[in-house]
Amino acid sequence: MKQKIIERAKELLASGEIGGFLALKQEGMHIAPHLFTDPAELDMLSLGDAQGLGDARYPLVKLLYTLAERFPQEKFGIMVRGCDERALNQLIKEDRSCPLRASRVVAVGFACPEELARACECAQPWPQALVAGEKGPGFPPPEADFADLMTELQQWFGEADRCMKCLGCKNSCPVCVCHECTLEEEAMLPQRQLPPTPNFLFTRAVHMVDRCVYCGLCEAACPAGIPLKKLYRLVAQLVGQGIPLVGAAPRPQPQPAATL
Amino acid sequence: MDYKSTLTVCPYCGCGCGFYLETVNGKLVGTKPSATSPVNNGKLCVKGWNVHEFVQSPRRLTNPLLRKGGELVEVSWDEALDYVAGELRRIKAEHGPDSIAFLASAKITNEDNYLLQKFARAAVGTNNVDHCARL
Numbered sequence: 001m002k003q004k005i006i007e008r009a010k011e012l013l014a015s016g017e018i019g020g021f022l023a024l025k026q027e028g029m030h031i032a033p034h035l036f037t038d039p040a041e042l043d044m045l046s047l048g049d050a051q052g053l054g055d056a057r058y059p060l061v062k063l064l065y066t067l068a069e070r071f072p073q074e075k076f077g078i079m080v081r082g083c084d085e086r087a088l089n090q091l092i093k094e095d096r097s098c099p100l101r102a103s104r105v106v107a108v109g110f111a112c113p114e115e116l117a118r119a120c121e122c123a124q125p126w127p128q129a130l131v132a133g134e135k136g137p138g139f140p141p142p143e144a145d146f147a148d149l150m151t152e153l154q155q156w157f158g159e160a161d162r163c164m165k166c167l168g169c170k171n172s173c174p175v176c177v178c179h180e181c182t183l184e185e186e187a188m189l190p191q192r193q194l195p196p197t198p199n200f201l202f203t204r205a206v207h208m209v210d211r212c213v214y215c216g217l218c219e220a221a222c223p224a225g226i227p228l229k230k231l232y233r234l235v236a237q238l239v240g241q242g243i244p245l246v247g248a249a250p251r252p253q254p255q256p257a258a259t260l
Numbered sequence: 261m262d263y264k265s266t267l268t269v270c271p272y273c274g275c276g277c278g279f280y281l282e283t284v285n286g287k288l289v290g291t292k293p294s295a296t297s298p299v300n301n302g303k304l305c306v307k308g309w310n311v312h313e314f315v316q317s318p319r320r321l322t323n324p325l326l327r328k329g330g331e332l333v334e335v336s337w338d339e340a341l342d343y344v345a346g347e348l349r350r351i352k353a354e355h356g357p358d359s360i361a362f363l364a365s366a367k368i369t370n371e372d373n374y375l376l377q378k379f380a381r382a383a384v385g386t387n388n389v390d391h392c393a394r395l
């Protein structure tokens with residue numbers, strides 16, 4: 001599988017079609033994002049499996065966004081799983097100020113194994129630009145009815161008060177690329193207040209409706225282990241059903257300021 | 261086109277979370293928690309996430325400052341160290357060694373912390389040693 005990605009990346013670099021190939025590189029026990037420009041280096045490419053399946057993934061698409069902005073003349077290759085490709089297409093579709101265009105990117109994709117697709121509850125564990133692996137089945141979670149949604153939402157809020165305002169969910173999200181983020185405003189994150197009001201997580205959930213690609217990188221970055229993907233699915237479903245969100249969240253309880 | 265991610269350890273607290281500092285053409289642009297660091301498994305607190313912002317901040321102190329006539333002014337290291345040494349001597353002579361306390365740091369090496377407590381105990385003669393991790 002990996003060999004096919006490496007070969008394709010080598011071709012693209014050697015032909016001069018791309019200036020750099022964005023993927024992951026393994027050095028010793030560590031796996032990190034890397035921009036390959038020298039074909040010889042590609043033997044150190046990693047798919048992002050360290051101890052377990054997909055446990056060393058990074059928001060490569062977010063990084064591509066930054067690089068496309070900094071190097072507006074370059075054309076890039078990028079290694080993608082199904083979710084990475086969905087994030088890439090989402091950003092291209094949004095047509096933001098960044099000059100990230102489809103014509104500047106060559107995706108080189110591989111399919112995720114069924115075990116990972118099940119764990120991710122992934123609807124499509126392979127990209128369109130499939131270079132390695134087989135198109136396996138998807139495992140999207142079933143849609144809940146309205147009463148279930150409300151109960152699930154209430155249960156979910158019981159977990160939200162572990163939030164420690166690290167903003168790792170936003171920082172790790174491949175489609176969160178706004179230069180000025182609403183979540184960082186004082187009204188959203190008042191100083192000396194932990195946990196933040198449920199509005200903080202709820203606002204992010206609303207911003208993710210129709211944009212979230214359910215890659216799970218936010219959850220992987222959350223030190224509090226909050227099931228964020230579940231919230232984003234719930235809110236997307238509520239919005240999809242035209243259910244007003246006002247009042248769905250419990251009123252924030254005044255919290256004593258954290259003593260630091 | 262130069263992008264690099266360099267593995268390093270958070271300078272903020274004693275947990276020692278691992279992350280990559282990302283540079284584009286030699287300038288810091290971002291921080292990414294290391295998913296393979298056994299300490300933090302791809303997670304960071306808000307301080308670690310923003311390390312790249314303070315390193316190149318124009319507001320960062322690069323010279324010692326000494327308060328003169330109510331104003332902080334930049335001075336040389338020699339002048340700053342002479343002043344501190346003189347004051348430590350004076351305070352110890354007038355009020356005794358236990359009128360002085362030392363605050364060590366999680367952001368420096370074990371060896372530097374060792375030296376600080378050694379200086380407190382052996383040179384100044386006090387056990388008043390504490391640490392910034394006692395938050």
Ligand code: SF4
Pocket residue numbers: 054081082083084112116117118120122123124125126214215216
């Ligand atoms: S969300 Fe889907 S495409 Fe992404 S890692 Fe999981 S199984 Fe693979």
Ligand code: SF4
Pocket residue numbers: 169172173174175176208211212213214215216217218219228229232
């Ligand atoms: S799952 Fe999380 S990180 Fe991935 S796109 Fe959705 S919000 Fe962003």
Ligand code: SF4
Pocket residue numbers: 162163164165166167168169170201218221222223224225226228
């Ligand atoms: S990653 Fe988790 S703890 Fe950090 S801000 Fe997001 S929800 Fe809160």
Ligand code: SF4
Pocket residue numbers: 270271272273274275276277300304305306307308309
């Ligand atoms: S990221 Fe936070 S918890 Fe980790 S070492 Fe830095 S300051 Fe400590």
